[in-house]
Amino acid sequence: MKKIAVIPARYSASRFPGKLMQQLGNKTVIRMTYDNVVATNLFDDVFVVTDSEIIYNEIISNHGKAIMxxxxxxxxxxxxxxxxxxxxxxxxxxxxxxxxxVNYKALSDILSSFDGEIGKTVDVATLKESITKDEDINNSNFVKVVTDYNDFALYFSRSPIPFSREINFTPKYFRHIGIYAFRKDALLRFSKLTMRQNETAEKLEQLRYLEYGMKIKVIETESIGIGIDTPEDLEKAKIYLRSIAK
Incomplete structure (x- = not known):
């Protein structure tokens, strides 16, 4: 199978405009993401796809590949x-x-979801990591996911799921990590479908796949570091980068 990686990159993010062009170490956020994906050597090609000339020029000027x-x-x-x-x-x-x-193991794990007999039934694959802090479980910027016994997604939500009603039982909570692998035909099908209630309410595009009956495999992985949604996340990412550089 021919595998490519694509990094969608908007400049005007609602919670943190311009975040992808913020400096993280000696690179911008978007360039660090691109370079780390290329460095895995898992893909036949890697592209950034953007509506921003600023981001496009950042990648092209550093010998990367970008599509407007x-x-x-x-x-x-x-x-x-x-x-x-x-x-x-x-x-x-x-x-x-x-x-x-992003690191080699996480991306390799997600690509392996398409292998074997069960892999033939997978339309989309993605990642999750365990979270235990109440502040993370209740943080609407941390999307939670619940799965069935075969690790196929049942639902994604900004709310804490599952709801813990039983005081003598503590459920496990998982944060969804926004990395996906698609079969090309599933992705093209997705793009022609209209948004339905759950996606509209939660503003989570992965719910469109579920609402139309497509199957999403969810692989548990160890932490891949800090995702950057807010200025506070950027500061945490800078601290994290210094810690792994030692």
Missing amino acids: SIKNHETGSDRIAEAVENIDCDIILNVQGDEPF
């Missing part, structure tokens, strides 16, 4: 679908531009 979006899009998946429609590939891995600490 032609249309306005509601979601990163829609932007990727436009970019890859005429690219020869079987699996497209989507790394969010604000996840600069």
Whole structure:
């Protein structure tokens, strides 16, 4: 199977505009994300897809590959679908531009979801990590996911799920990590479907796949570092980067 990685990158993020061009160590956030994905050597090609000339020029000027979006899009998946429609590939891995600490193991694990007999039933694969702090479980910027016994997604939410009603039982909570791998045909199908209630309410594009009956495999992984949604996250990422550089 031919595998490519695509990094959707908007400049005007609602919670932290311009976050991808913030400095993290000696690189911008988007360049660190791109370089780390390329360094895994898991892909036949890696692209940044953006509607911003600033981000496009940042990647191109540093010898990377970037594609300018032609249309306005509601979601990163829609932007990727436009970019890859005429690219020869079987699996497209989507790394969010604000996840600069992606590593080989996490990406290798997600790609392995398409192997074997069960892998043939997978439309989309993604990652989760265990969270235990109440502040994380109740943080609406930390998307939670619940899965069935085969690790297929049942639901994603900004709310704490499952709801803990039984005082003598503490459920496990998992944060969804916004890295996806798609079969190309599933991604192109997604881009032609209309947004339904759950996606509209939660503003989570992965719910569109579930609402239309597609199957999302969710692989547990160890932490991949700090995702950057807010200025506070950026400061945490700088501390984390210094800690792993020692």
